[in-house]
Amino acid sequence: MYEQLETAESRENLKRVVVDPISRVEGHGKVTLLLDADNKVQQARLHIVEFRGFERFIQGRPYWELPVLVQRLCGICPVSHHLAAAKAIDQLVGVDPENLPVSADKLRRLLHFGQLFQSHALHFFHLSSPDLLFGFESDIAKRSVIAVLGEYPDLGVQGVKMRKYGQEVIRMISGKRIHGTGAIAGGMNKSLTKAERDYLLEDIDQMIEWSEASVALIKKVHCSSLPYFDDFGTIRSNYLGLIKPDGALEIYHGGLRAKNANGETLIDHIDYCKYNDYIHEEVRSWTYMKFPYLLSLGTENGWYRVGPLARVNNCDYINTPLAEAARVEFKAHSGEAMVHSTLAFHWARMIETLHCAESIKLLLHDPDIMGHDLMAQGEKRYEGVGVIEAPRGTLFHHYQIDENNIVTKANLIVSTTSNNMGMNESVRQVAAEYLSGRELTEPLLNNLEVAIRAYDPCLSCATHAVGKMPLQLELIDAEGRMIDKLVKHSDGEIERTSNG
Numbered sequence: 079m080y081e082q083l084e085t086a087e088s089r090e091n092l093k094r095v096v097v098d099p100i101s102r103v104e105g106h107g108k109v110t111l112l113l114d115a116d117n118k119v120q121q122a123r124l125h126i127v128e129f130r131g132f133e134r135f136i137q138g139r140p141y142w143e144l145p146v147l148v149q150r151l152c153g154i155c156p157v158s159h160h161l162a163a164a165k166a167i168d169q170l171v172g173v174d175p176e177n178l179p180v181s182a183d184k185l186r187r188l189l190h191f192g193q194l195f196q197s198h199a200l201h202f203f204h205l206s207s208p209d210l211l212f213g214f215e216s217d218i219a220k221r222s223v224i225a226v227l228g229e230y231p232d233l234g235v236q237g238v239k240m241r242k243y244g245q246e247v248i249r250m251i252s253g254k255r256i257h258g259t260g261a262i263a264g265g266m267n268k269s270l271t272k273a274e275r276d277y278l279l280e281d282i283d284q285m286i287e288w289s290e291a292s293v294a295l296i297k298k299v300h301c302s303s304l305p306y307f308d309d310f311g312t313i314r315s316n317y318l319g320l321i322k323p324d325g326a327l328e329i330y331h332g333g334l335r336a337k338n339a340n341g342e343t344l345i346d347h348i349d350y351c352k353y354n355d356y357i358h359e360e361v362r363s364w365t366y367m368k369f370p371y372l373l374s375l376g377t378e379n380g381w382y383r384v385g386p387l388a389r390v391n392n393c394d395y396i397n398t399p400l401a402e403a404a405r406v407e408f409k410a411h412s413g414e415a416m417v418h419s420t421l422a423f424h425w426a427r428m429i430e431t432l433h434c435a436e437s438i439k440l441l442l443h444d445p446d447i448m449g450h451d452l453m454a455q456g457e458k459r460y461e462g463v464g465v466i467e468a469p470r471g472t473l474f475h476h477y478q479i480d481e482n483n484i485v486t487k488a489n490l491i492v493s494t495t496s497n498n499m500g501m502n503e504s505v506r507q508v509a510a511e512y513l514s515g516r517e518l519t520e521p522l523l524n525n526l527e528v529a530i531r532a533y534d535p536c537l538s539c540a541t542h543a544v545g546k547m548p549l550q551l552e553l554i555d556a557e558g559r560m561i562d563k564l565v566k567h568s569d570g571e572i573e574r575t576s577n578g
Contacts, residue, residue: 092120109526111509117516122509124502124530133488141167141479142263148475149257151492152536154200156257157193157248158468161186162475164261165331165464169351170479172456173264175331181449182265187330188441189251189260190466194329195285195434196244197469198386198427201534202292203237206424210299214528215521233295236288240431243285247438250274265453275442282439286400289432293404296425301411309511311420311504311529314339316372316382317391318357318496320467321347325394327401327433329467335392336372336382341415344372350465353474359491367498370491381499384471385533386426391416398440401433420504423532468493470534494535504529 093113112121132151136144144163149156164186168178175183204223211230212220219225227234245255250270252258260266300307316339320332333347334356345356359368360377371380382388390409396402408425409417417426441447464475471493478487508529513522 093117109505109530111513111518113518117514117518119506119509119514122502122506122526124498124505133490136488137485139485140483141170141477141485142483144475144477144485145261146257146259148490154536155193155197155468155470157189157252158466158473159475160252161190161261161330162464162466162468162473163477164263165466166462166475166477167263168464169462170459170477170483171263172459173454174456177454177456179265179449179451179454181269181446182452182454184441184444184446185251185266185269185452186261188270188438188447189248190330191434191437191441192244192247192251194244194469195431195438196241196248197534198431198434199237199240199244201469201531202296202424202427202431203234203240205534206531207233207237209524209528209531210296210424214525218520221524236291240285240288240292243281244434247278250278262453264455267452269449269452270447272448275448278438279442282435282442286432286435286439289428289435290400292428293425293432296428297407300419300421300425307421308419310525311508311532312418313420313500313503313507314418315500315503316344316375316380317388317416318372318382318384319389319392319472320350320465321393322397323347327389327393327396327405327430329389329430331466334465334472337392337416339416339418341391344374350474351463353463353465353476353491357491359495368491368495369498370496371499382496383500384493384496385423385469386430387417387420387423388471389467390426390429396429396433398433398436400436401429404429404432420500420529420532423534427534470494470536471496492536494533497533497535501530501533501535504532 093115094110108124110121110123111119114120132148136147139147144167145160148159148163151159165175168175178186203226207226207230208216208221208223211226223234223237226237248258249255251266251268252260260268316336318334318336320328321335322328322332334350334353335346335348336344336356338344348356356373357370358373359370361368369377369381371377372382373380390396390405393405396405408422408429411417411422412419460480461478462476466473472491473493474489474491476489477485480486505526508525512525516522
């Protein structure tokens with residue numbers, strides 16, 4: 079739905095258009111546009127309006143509870159939070175990644191490949207395929223997976239089964255499809271049995287075949303709509319993510335790499351435990367979500383994007399053959415060193431889905447996943463940082479504890495937070511290019527949501543700051559005039575504006 083309100087606040091008779099809520103994303107957010115008398119867009123912003131507070135919730139808890147507690151940030155990517163927390167508390171018991179038992183390391187990797195596989199399938203088939211198959215301004219009745227199942231039944235069923243397979247990988251390792259337990263400080267709590275391994279092997283070849291077909295589908299959709307797809311919401315940005323020591327794509331453990339819009343390397347193979355030397359966060363008054371940036375470039379130029387597009391852009395190669403062939407084709411599509419098309423997130427996402435399927439098969443044939451050497455321990459430490467590539471991008475968990483093993487400080491930078499500036503810039507670009515000067519209709523406003531959905535945002539994950547909560551309260555009379563406004567800024571300062 080959307081509403082139009084005359085705002086006396088503007089004194090320029092600007093009209094506010096609100097898209098609330100944004101649909102087919104995880105969590106709740108809204109977009110506001112300010113239009114002049116000619117319907118020209120003067121401002122466009124993505125607001126994250128829900129609040130969670132996990133950074134404070136987990137303070138005062140014993141550290142060993144964290145891998146289970148932080149999963150409750152999200153029902154879509156709980157495994158990513160589970161593993162990021164586990165990697166951080168490994169350090170609290172003195173276990174660095176290279177000292178994790180081989181079986182535990184491979185089980186965690188298998189668990190995370192299952193997580194990305196199911197999450198990418200959910201986003202592509204359930205949330206984004208209606209836009210891609212029926213058009214961005216299609217009838218609202220067609221914007222659901224039900225419509226996809228009706229007109230493309232084979233494709234819809236394929237998406238459902240792919241997601242189910244990824245969830246079964248998770249269930250075999252952690253006991254539950256959502257919010258299970260597997261990773262613990264220094265290792266894993268169980269290995270796979272032969273029966274569990276064989277059960278997962280039954281369908282893996284089908285998953286690889288369907289993943290290849292999904293890459294071919296999104297390539298066809300993208301390339302058949304050129305230059306529209308290359309221009310829609312497209313922005314030039316920096317890109318950040320983990321990378322293997324040899325430059326290959328990495329989703330579980332590696333060093334931090336960032337490249338600029340021209341493909342030039344800004345940082346490379348950086349120890350993620352030192353992330354705070356390179357990445358800071360900015361707070362703005364109109365949203366609960368922060369704005370991370372590369373410290374060396376500053377707040378204006380240092381913002382970056384993360385996720386499938388960033389990972390495929392940043393890596394030198396992918397170490398599974400089918401996904402690598404798809405990556406080469408993807409990169410050749412662009413005339414530049416980096417692919418900047420916002421809608422190319424979908425293409426890169428399905429390349430990663432294929433990589434996950436190939437990687438799952440390799441690990442299922444590895445006897446180490448049935449090994450029983452699952453735990454290691456060293457000397458206690460008081461600080462730990464865990465970083466992993468969640469489906470939506472690079473995820474940071476940073477904890478400090480006291481002598482009683484109680485969490486005293488926590489900092490989380492989630493993937494959607496890192497994409498915050500990118501989403502805002504894409505919204506502004508779409509608003510200026512496709513909405514400005516036109517009579518706004520509900521189908522037309524879906525263009526804004528399409529740009530946001532390309533990032534696969536998890537808005538619930540991204541709203542965890544507490545103590546710096548910006549708040550705006552407006553009193554509007556019956557004729558739409560603002561007669562009083564109270565603003566609490568992020569620094570706690572209170573400002574009042576009254577027209578009465």
